[in-house]
Amino acid sequence: MRAIALIDCNNFYVSCERLFQPGLEGKPVVVLSNNDGCVVSRSQEVKDLGLKMAAPWFQLKDLAKRHGIIAFSSNYTLYADLSNRVMRLLSQWSPDQEVYSIDECFLDLTGMADLTQYAQTIRSTIKQCVGIPVCIGIAPSKTLAKLANHVAKKQKHYDSVCDFNAMTARELDTLLAQIEVGEVWGVGRRSTSRLQGMGIVTVLELKRSSAKRVRAEFGVVMERIVAELNGVACLELDDVTPPRQQIICSRSFGMPVTLLADLEQAVIAYTSRAAEKLRDQHSLAGGIQVYIRTNPHKEKDPQYQQAMLLHLFEPTDDTRLLCRAALSGLQQVYRSGYAYQKAGVMLTEIIAAAARPRTLFDDVAAQQKSAALMETLDHINRRMGSGTVQLLGEGVRKIWAMRRGNVSQRYTTEWGELVVVR
């Protein structure tokens, strides 16, 4: 039988913070989104308090004070590094790995003997070598593996590993009858309430529903989910990550921004980040979209949002050319008299750098100069830290920069921020 494992780090960002401050073990801890906006990771103690995922932090401050909740700003440099360590280690247990997100991956364990024991070994090795606790679900399809992982997390007697393949069909169905349909991977809020309206409330009911009816009501995506619940693997492991088809960099500002000059700085900064990602995957972009918006939560304020897509003369990965286009778009959508809360850029029409279309009019010398300059820029910033060299247009004062009230150190990637042991 096919055996697909889903390994998921427990409260990943919180676990990363605790790793370097072990005194926080057992205490309620949250990690906040950019700008300290929402709660994006909660320790078990915080979940037990009933605090919801993605809740706005400013509404919770009183509650947090009462319960002594410790809040961290997000530190993606740290999380990405620890994630890489976990993933690299996990890749040793199977030739077939799909890194699905920063804190979870699929492994194909088909053919391995004694899977529960095998998974326990994986778990304890990750804990010992990196220090991050994980849960593991095993099943014949990805969708079921996600569910098995959910069970491993919620039902303590499974000891963090749940293998559906080791159960009888009847045992599995009994378990599925206890889980709400909204827990299924790919069934979001909208579909949940529509399914409930059709009388499909539990996972077992969805599993047993008619494929034809589901297809007619919801389309092929839901039809596939039902097949996967029945143990028919429709989704393969993607072990090579294809290059992104779009690259987005957008951010809310630390304070409302009204001046075009400040928006220009932000747009140059975001375009620069996006262009770095573009070059990282050896691609060129043929288009760039820029957008700005006011704060939709402030209903009393005048609202405005506008986006503009610009097509470049030819595909490029040169930060300067992308910025020039982005700025021209920004100047066209900008209206004075609004308090802007967010800006963003999106690179589109992405192609492989190797597939750059050649024309009679190519200025090869200019292209080579551009490539050399971008390579040097990236090299310095990789070596000396991001932002060491930047376009002057990004500005220095940066009043729009995001708030990060309590960010931890980059313990694993900066010499100056290593842990100090007394």
Add this chain to the structure above:
DNA sequence: TCTGGGGTCCTAGGACCC
């Protein structure tokens, strides 16, 4: 009275995920 059929490409919007 009656106005083809089939295909592609693009865009916008919806839904979902972490």
Add this chain to the structure above:
DNA sequence: TCTGGGGTCCTAGGACCC
């Protein structure tokens, strides 16, 4: 005062073509 960021896939509808 204060509400994240980055991505994918699917569908419907319009434009256009032969």
